[in-house]
Amino acid sequence: MNKTTDSWEILHIPDKPPTPPDQQPTVNVFASVIEPKLTNTLVRRLNQIAPLEALRHVKRVQKKYLEGGKTQLSVILCLACENDNQLDSMPHGVQELVNFYQLSPFITKVCKFDALSKEEWEEQCKLWPTSYHPPTYNIDGITGFGQEDSQSVFSFMKFAVELAKSDHGLVVNAAVIVDPSVKQVIASACDESCCWNTPTNKTSIRPCSLKQPEACISHPDSNIVVTHDSLLPNGSTTKLEQLCTGVSCLYPWQWSEKQPHTPNSCYWHPLRHAALVAIESSAARDRQLFSGLGDFEDKSSELDHMQSSFTSSPAKRQKINLNNVEDDEKLDTLTEGHHCISARPYLCTGYDIYLVWEPCTMCAMALVHQRIRRIFYAFPNLNAGALGSVYRLQGEKSLNHRFAVFRVLLPEEVLDVKL
Amino acid sequence: MASPGEECSPDTFAFMELAIQQAKLALDSLEVPVGCVIVEDGKVIASGRNQTTETRNATRHAEMEAIDVLLEGWQRNGLSKLEVAKKISKCYLYVTCEPCIMCAAALSILGIKEVFYGCANDKFGGCGSILSLNLGRSEPCESGAVPQGKGFKCNGGIMASEAVSLLRTFYEQGNPNAPKPHRPLAHQATR
DSSP: OOSGGGOOEEEEEOSSOOOOGGGOOEEEEEEEEEOGGGHHHHHHHHHHHSOOGGGTTBOSEEEEEOGGGOEEEEEEEEEOOSSOOOGGGSOHHHHHHHHHHTOOOEEEEEESSOOSSHHHHHHHHHHSOBOOOOOOOTTTTSSSOOHHHHHHHHHHHHHHHHHHHHSTTOOOOEEEEEETTTTEEEEEEEOOSSOBSOSSOTTOOOTTTTOOOHHHHHOGGGGSOOOOOOSOSSOOHHHHHHTOTTOTTTSGGGGGGOOOSSTTTSBOOTTOOHHHHHHHHHHHHHHHHTTTOOTTOOHHHHHHHHHHHHHHOTGGGTTOOHHHHHHHHHHHHHHHTTOOSOSOOSTTTTOEEEEEEOOBHHHHHHHHHTTOSEEEEEEOOTTTBTBTTSOBGGGOTTSSOOOEEEEEEOOGGGGOOOO | OOOTTSSOOHHHHHHHHHHHHHHHHHHHTTSOOOEEEEEETTEEEEEEEOOHHHHTOTTOOHHHHHHHHHHHHHHHTTOOHHHHHHHHTTOEEEEEEOOBHHHHHHHHHHTOSEEEEEEOOTTTBTBTTSOBGGGOSOSOOTTSOOOOSOOOEEEOOTTHHHHHHHHHHHHHSOOTTSSSOSSOOSSOOOO
């Protein structure tokens, strides 16, 4: 097997578009050289009247080493307008300080965003000193995935790709929500915007929903797929994209032009993209596991309730197949062990989602709402992707939930799609 | 974009009043009080309210609920995709709070005609506050990609104070669904 096309890789999609270290965005500020003995007084006063909220990474004071061993201190007074070089646009309070201490304000540039790498930081400090905090969040595999974590990521992504392939032989998007702490699939779904077979029973968990990719989990090395006759000669993304008009997130606005493959026999819904269906499915699972119970209930009564609901209302649960029952038994065992389900998770807190295609704006925001921790996708969505391609929601600071986004590069064999 | 208080007809207020009624229903069910109605030819054809707590599904916003009601009904009546698309393009949405990024994207995908909303949504508004998905095709983005999609007309600030006061009532009584209570619940559950 050719090793070069066989490599998996995880790429972090950062909060802001990548820029060369020497071309980082800047903002203008008013600064002034000050007497060293005034530093404390001025900084304290300035932090009160002109705090630099959006520039927490920027140091207020710059120390320059001059010839002859002398040092010179400068302080940032306040933000300046980008186009306006007029010194009279300073806030009144700052102007008073300038007058009182007879400062000589000038306009200079500082970097707008905190540095993400040492290289960026070194460039930033050439303009004005900033602070740099190297990423420390790699414990849970936010970056720097360990061997085991990587294998797990690849396995779940492969599971998602397989799901996308199997649906009517068409390439659709697929979504798999995973609890990484126990390497368990919480929910999975494919696009249902063209064909949705269960319109009346919204709460039902689809048969595949709780299926575990057993082989993938127990045999981490099995992510090498045996290839059959590939219909994608180059396995190129562009080629794949051309064949993927059924992927809801790629062509969200074209729903009315798509004809259902089986007219009249099923419902369709332009918004039932894979991610939304998977969220719905995980919510349904949540309701079933914790039905009618508060967050702090005794776990044995919870399980009793779960069991009884399985036997007492079979009609309501006709969608549950053997897989689910097995899975619930697994959960049961888990509960008796160290891991308990009595702590009801808040939505999808701590969960990851695997998507074949970068989600559109609607889906990406839905994942924010549902508190997904990490998003992995295989292919960028240049038409409508909201996690780096068209928009970059992970960089929207106003959102109340932060999440990390990764692209997973797949070996060509995994893409072997039968169309 | 939001253009508060601009030539609002009495109908506009009447429909927004109905949306507020929906929001009150949400409040009664301990849900974040946001409600909406969808109007076609001067008639309310669907309504919805936030249902995120009960469903454990944070995407069940008022707009999504109302849209589901519409699509299911129209399909039951045998309408084709093209007929549905045509009907939606004549519909107006009245919602008590600016549609979030997800809902605004959904409304763009569906191709709704016009949106009237109450208060702005500073945290995740998709009609001008954070993103402006209502503008449809606009400037190329960072990647050089041009955002596609249909825009829709947006009118904000309609009966905003009523919408805000409902939200305030909700957050003052404490959001029982928040991950860890930011504010103490007014009626602490007895354990």
